[in-house]
Amino acid sequence: MPAPSRPSGAKALNPQRLDVSALADRGDGLAGQRPLVECTRLLEPGEPLPPPEALLHWKALAEHRPVRGGAPELWLHLALHTTVQRTCQRCLQPVALSLALERDFLFAPTEAQAEAWDAERDDADVLVLTKSLNLLELAEDEVLLALPLVPRHEACPQPLVAPAEQAAPSADPSADPSPEEPKRDHPFAILAQLKRPH
Numbered sequence: 001m002p003a004p005s006r007p008s009g010a011k012a013l014n015p016q017r018l019d020v021s022a023l024a025d026r027g028d029g030l031a032g033q034r035p036l037v038e039c040t041r042l043l044e045p046g047e048p049l050p051p052p053e054a055l056l057h058w059k060a061l062a063e064h065r066p067v068r069g070g071a072p073e074l075w076l077h078l079a080l081h082t083t084v085q086r087t088c089q090r091c092l093q094p095v096a097l098s099l100a101l102e103r104d105f106l107f108a109p110t111e112a113q114a115e116a117w118d119a120e121r122d123d124a125d126v127l128v129l130t131k132s133l134n135l136l137e138l139a140e141d142e143v144l145l146a147l148p149l150v151p152r153h154e155a156c157p158q159p160l161v162a163p164a165e166q167a168a169p170s171a172d173p174s175a176d177p178s179p180e181e182p183k184r185d186h187p188f189a190i191l192a193q194l195k196r197p198h
């Protein structure tokens with residue numbers, strides 16, 4: 001899916017130093033993609049490097065959500081999708097792990113408020129508000145958390161046919177492909193010999 005184009009008049013926001021409140025004020029989202037090879041915490045020793053075209057796609061939308069009798073809450077909705085290559089721990093073949101995530105973050109104005117909300121609210125991940133959120137790092141964290149500890153195929157590919165099995169003779173004699181005409185004509189050849197005049 002192509003990233004939505006941004007109106008040229010809008011002030012550019014830096015996803016690595018994001019003012020979430022400013023994004024909410026602006027009303028539109030922010031989207032992009034980042035090569036997986038740059039997401040260094042997703043790289044595993046012993047696993048091949050991701051190809052340059054492998055991307056982590058992200059889309060962020062922020063909003064001031066009105067609260068009855070209180071200050072509006074600042075929310076960030078983050079949608080991610082990517083495919084990470086790992087080695088299947090069952091068959092040791094490569095396995096492509098496709099991830100599509102959606103996360104809702106609630107920003108608390110203070111550390112104390114964050115701790116309180118964290119304890120009492122299960123509708124969101126609570127973060128302390130900063131004027132400079134690294135969205136790319138947050139996206140990478142979420143992918144890291146979503147990756148299985150033990151990567152495996154849902155169904156491993158069929159094991160390769162063993163060479164001995166492959167070389168086994170066919171059970172059906174009529175399937176013999178050798179074009180030995182004399183052999184097939186043998187009964188008629190005998191007949192012909194019998195009819196041959198002496």
Ligand SMILES: [Zn+2]
Pocket residue numbers: 088089090091092093095152153155156157
């Ligand atoms: Zn497997």
